[in-house]
Amino acid sequence: MEPVIIDAGTLEFSEDDLTATGLLIPYGVPARSNLGTFTFAPGDITLDEDLTGMSLNIEHKREHVVGAFSKVWEQPEGVMATFSYRRNAAGRRAFEEGKTGDRKHLSAEVAEVRIRDGKALPGSVLFAAAQVKRPAFEGATLLAAEDTEAVELDTTLAPDEEGHLTVLSSALPADITVNTPDGETATYTPEAAPAEDNPEGGSTVTATATEPGTQTPATTVPTTLLAGQQSAAEEASLGTIFASMAQVKTGMSAPDAETLLAALSDIKYNATGGLTTAASGVLQPAWVGKLWQGKRYQRKYLDLFTHTYGGIQLGGRKGFTLAQGTALVQKWNGNKSDIPSGTATTGTKSSSIQPYGYGADVAREWYDLEGGADVLQAFFEGVVDSYAKVTDEDGLKAVFEAASRTSAALDRLVAPGTFPDVAGHDYPTAMGMVIQAIEAISDADDDAASVVVNPTAWNQLLYTPKELIPEYVSFGVTAGSGQGAADGKVVIKKAAQSFFPGTVPTEPQVLAGAKNAIEFREQGSTPIQIDALDIAKGGIDKAVIGYLETFVVRPEALVLIGTKPA
Secondary structure, eight states, X not given: OOOEEEEEEEEEEXXXXXXXXXXXXXXXXXXXXXXXXXXXXXXXXXXXXXXXXXXXXXXXXXXXXXXXXXXXXXXXXXXXXXXXXXXXXXXXXXXXXXXXXXSOEEEEEEESOEEETTEEOTTEEEEEEEEESOSSOSSOSSOOEEOOOBOOOOOEEEEOTTSOEEEXXXXXXXXXXXXXXXXXXXXXXXXXXXXXXXXXXXXXEOOOOOOTTSOOOOOOOOOOOBSSOOOHHHHSOHHHHHHHHHHHHXXXXXXXXXXXXXXXOOOOSSSTTSSSOTTTOOSOOOOOOSOOOSOOOOOOSGGGSEEEESOOOTTOOEEEEEEESSOSSOOOOOTTOOOOOOOEEEEEEEOEEEEEEEEEEEETHHHHSTTOHHHHHHHHHHHXXXXXXXXXXXXXXXXXXXXXOSXXXXXXXXXXXXXXXXXXXXXXXXXXXXXXXXHHHHHTTSOEEEEEEOHHHHHHHHTOOGGGSOTTOOEEEETTTTEEEETTTEXXXXXXXXXXTTSOTTSOOEEEEETTSEEEEESSSSOEEEEEEEGGGTEEEEEEEEEEEEEEOOXXXXXEEOOOOO
16 A cells, blocks of 8 residues: 655745744645545544654655654644754754745655545555655656455444444444534534444444644544455555556656665566566667768778779770880980980789679569568678679778789888988887888889888877977878878878788888879779579579779889888
């Protein structure tokens, strides 16, 4: 049985002794509770002589006690109470909030409330009160229980010599009026409540009206007889559970939630003995479709060099180069002497073409029926991304191959130079190697356009302090991007160590080149997609085809600076 909260009247305050008095529970007025409207009548509520432990809290937060009951009594209009505020900051703040009207309403906390036909049955117990802002609350958290079937007793009540009401016969009584010391009357109607045993014969029910300001004697009210004994689980109201869940969702603090639910049975989920188990399949995860798998692949390396789209000749491309064996122009003695003649040679270079492709025989159901289109689309987007990544990385491998060898592996590799110190500090090796590579391209009568470095070199560049960058060199890298720039025109890119095969991973490695040193060409701006019907098997043949032509035009405009194993 859970307690019920009833909002009532406003407070009147006394500055002298830091107390407040007000109507706590009105009689005959519909109580505003989570179970709807019902009324209390005189004698329905037990008022204990001993007020120990009966507290005044703020907004029904029982952990926030600001005062205590000092008096409680009944008047014709209802239950009245006087509260003494705590003489601390919380108590004085609550007192002032009531005086200023910020929080001036009372709300009772009553246990053992049973309701039938819109009326409370006798036996309710007042145990606390709250000072609240709004007398009508939205969604009570402490709940009254619906009345179980009461046993109807066929009785007649009559007053004895002391004013008590005694059960004499088998007829329901009319309204009963009790005179108060002030000459007023208090009227209530017994709801066929069962009588208490009286050794003298019959049973008695006591209704008391007390003059304000006097200590109220105990009001003896019989409890309602139940048709059958209920278990604790049966008495737990579903309203308690749902209201508690609603308040947790709207931000009720964890301590409040624990206080409220302490007496409830455990209802676990996906656990042995719970409402659902992990194997039951009752609770299903929400389907969200394709998950985020990172950014789609963006090419990093092909565009560092000449990269064009257009027709690729079946036989590829071929061109010639001119090499001067000796200087073509030499000094001449003049005066009719023979003019010198230098020599030159020519050579040819050819491109290579690498086809790429993917094919699959897709069941027609993926296209004809609903529910699979997004999966199939994501799959072939992955195929296109794979083509972009594979060809991009193959292009960088071709650059490394041309820069690192003529006839043998790494026979073109250049060792790092010795770099001067600045203010007693040596340049980081990677910084010096980047400058060395840019200078090497310039010495080959070309302009450096890009520098690709391994992770070791990148980390050195990333943590190079400003004072160790040459004064007349513009340089910067961006964390998280894998990209930087030198002198505003040379692009710096980070690449995995796997693109520097044969070199020492713990040492910086630098690969640089001119824009026109290598030409890459593809057949169209995207891979060619081919669809064909496979009627015999009820499918669709789908293929993605691509071609990458690699033309090493000027290998001397490529340089690899690094370290290979001893």
